[in-house]
Amino acid sequence: MNHSNKISDSGGDSRSAIAPRLLTEEQARAALGGISRTTMHRMMVGGRIRVVKLGRLNMVPVEEIDRVIAALPAAREVA
Numbered sequence: 001m002n003h004s005n006k007i008s009d010s011g012g013d014s015r016s017a018i019a020p021r022l023l024t025e026e027q028a029r030a031a032l033g034g035i036s037r038t039t040m041h042r043m044m045v046g047g048r049i050r051v052v053k054l055g056r057l058n059m060v061p062v063e064e065i066d067r068v069i070a071a072l073p074a075a076r077e078v079a
Contacts (some may be wrong), residue, residue, distance in 0.1 A: 028060035
């Protein structure tokens, strides 16, 4: 039995058993409503969203997604 994708012998796949704490740029873009690569890049370069380096990858902590969403202005009600 291959245990490389398992946390323990409980039978759970590690990808489904543990929520990711770091998202790829693509995953972060999807979590922010599918924003464009350009918008994501501008947010990263402008310091509006914090990224961390993991090897060559720019990763976005999940907490940053929550922070950015919480900081968005509320939509106005349409009469």
